[in-house]
Amino acid sequence: MNNFELILLYYGKKIFMSFVKDFKLLLKARYPIIYINTYEEERVEYVIKSAIQSFTNRAVYSWDFIEGYCNNPNDNGYAIRNPLQALEFIDKFTLETPLLVLLKDFHLFLNDISVSRKLRNLAKSLRNQSKTIVIIASDLTIPLNLSDSITILHFPLPKNSEIKKELLRIQESLGYSLPEHSLDNLVKASQGLSLEKIRRVLAKIIATYKEINVESLDLVFKEKQQLISQTQILEFYNPVTKISDIGGLNELKSWLKFRAASFSKRAEEYGLPIPKGLLLVGIQGTGKSLTAKSIANEWNLPLLKLDVGRLFGGIIGESEARVRQMIQFAETISPCILWIDEIDKAFTGSNFNNDSGTTKRVFGTFITWLSEKKSPVFVVATANNIDSLPPELLRKGRFDEVFFIGLPDLKERECIFKVHLKKIRPKSWSTYDTEILSAQSNRFSGAEIEESIYEAMHIAFNENREFTTSDILNSLKRVVPLAYTSQKNIEELEDWASAGKIRLAS
Numbered sequence: 001m002n003n004f005e006l007i008l009l010y011y012g013k014k015i016f017m018s019f020v021k022d023f024k025l026l027l028k029a030r031y032p033i034i035y036i037n038t039y040e041e042e043r044v045e046y047v048i049k050s051a052i053q054s055f056t057n058r059a060v061y062s063w064d065f066i067e068g069y070c071n072n073p074n075d076n077g078y079a080i081r082n083p084l085q086a087l088e089f090i091d092k093f094t095l096e097t098p099l100l101v102l103l104k105d106f107h108l109f110l111n112d113i114s115v116s117r118k119l120r121n122l123a124k125s126l127r128n129q130s131k132t133i134v135i136i137a138s139d140l141t142i143p144l145n146l147s148d149s150i151t152i153l154h155f156p157l158p159k160n161s162e163i164k165k166e167l168l169r170i171q172e173s174l175g176y177s178l179p180e181h182s183l184d185n186l187v188k189a190s191q192g193l194s195l196e197k198i199r200r201v202l203a204k205i206i207a208t209y210k211e212i213n214v215e216s217l218d219l220v221f222k223e224k225q226q227l228i229s230q231t232q233i234l235e236f237y238n239p240v241t242k243i244s245d246i247g248g249l250n251e252l253k254s255w256l257k258f259r260a261a262s263f264s265k266r267a268e269e270y271g272l273p274i275p276k277g278l279l280l281v282g283i284q285g286t287g288k289s290l291t292a293k294s295i296a297n298e299w300n301l302p303l304l305k306l307d308v309g310r311l312f313g314g315i316i317g318e319s320e321a322r323v324r325q326m327i328q329f330a331e332t333i334s335p336c337i338l339w340i341d342e343i344d345k346a347f348t349g350s351n352f353n354n355d356s357g358t359t360k361r362v363f364g365t366f367i368t369w370l371s372e373k374k375s376p377v378f379v380v381a382t383a384n385n386i387d388s389l390p391p392e393l394l395r396k397g398r399f400d401e402v403f404f405i406g407l408p409d410l411k412e413r414e415c416i417f418k419v420h421l422k423k424i425r426p427k428s429w430s431t432y433d434t435e436i437l438s439a440q441s442n443r444f445s446g447a448e449i450e451e452s453i454y455e456a457m458h459i460a461f462n463e464n465r466e467f468t469t470s471d472i473l474n475s476l477k478r479v480v481p482l483a484y485t486s487q488k489n490i491e492e493l494e495d496w497a498s499a500g501k502i503r504l505a506s
């Protein structure tokens, strides 16, 4: 198996293989340099040491920049502040000596020419020896010239049982215990955090409240929000929009309302399958993003938004690692909504042909997960352009339903005017003539309707008066809807949708 196949193995089908099993496999197969991307230095060291005890008699050395080597009295403090010397240390041993060398933060030195050359030489010589270098890094940055020598291994975040064990241990050391249901809530809130982070948040909670109580969940939640934003590919949303804020789209809204309780305990006990997700295809500004946000609020689930643009780029293997990280996060935080905006931009035909297979591998990982996932992560993907979407995405079994969202009709436009006017003028909204507004906004999208109301408000505000129906009518005349500027594209999309290939949202 080469490096490439291995990456596929980890980010492809066998996503859930256990870390220990994989680690042992790499050691047995004499992979010379393993790269583990994690913040959980202590936990990974503990797991590795316990794992190898059972099957090998390798001596374990660990090195960091400040302390040098430790674990062995004869070499304690060796190669302090000298990463090249830390690698040369391995040459001191005979060819037969079985060894495992843990190098912490070593990713920071990989761009140094002497370090990278030495690592490449070691990668060659260690292939025939029972010696393995393990780089433990908080970041995934492998220079291109080392990508063939290094194998990335994924270290999963702690499972609920591990989190619970840790919380019980902390409680015990503090001398009190939480009621079982509060403990379970805290475990659930802590999903997605490393044990180290959990310890730190708990220390903060105790310093703030002097105990672990219901309010502590808020702090855990905030910590998680911050952590998610650090991934740079996921964003945590706290949407306030509700399904009633969507004007029109009645078919789609009924579909959603019908499934509102699908993530409940009752549904699980009943044996209902967990909904997989929705693909919303359609014209810009027609409420696709609004729908994604409203589902999260309506179903009372956290909303994670994936920045597809950031999935790609960097070195070989990095995009796969990012999609893996995204999946891991979503699963640990589940039940949740994972919103993938403009999925068509990421998986277009041209990307598939132009980037030496990265898009293909990332897509493969994603689609496999989508079809096989058992965790309650409801994926809402949105797309403007159906032509560029890979057909596999539209196949049965990927999403529960694919909806087309077109331009609103007369009745729907009136509803959209009402939704926005009610929000802006909760007392006087009924004084506006929404019937005439709707009649005068043929081929306008929801976003353009909203824009025309705000435009009217600006004008009236500058003239120091309340805005009126005729102000909005004037704005409607000024706005040139996308349906006119991109007429051909939109008509093609509408023809395709009305040919019965997709379910209509209204």
Ligand SMILES: Nc1ncnc2c1ncn2[C@@H]1O[C@H](COP(=O)(O)OP(=O)(O)OP(=O)(O)O)[C@@H](O)[C@H]1O
Residues within 6 Å of the ligand: 245, 246, 247, 248, 249, 282, 283, 284, 285, 286, 287, 288, 289, 290, 291, 382, 384, 416, 419, 445, 446, 447, 448, 450
């Ligand atoms: N059906 C609707 N009902 C009420 N408001 C709407 C509707 N459609 C669009 N809007 C308004 O337009 C704004 C922009 O719409 P949204 O971002 O959901 O469109 P989109 O379909 O996701 O567009 P894009 O493809 O450009 O991302 C919404 O925040 C909302 O205020």
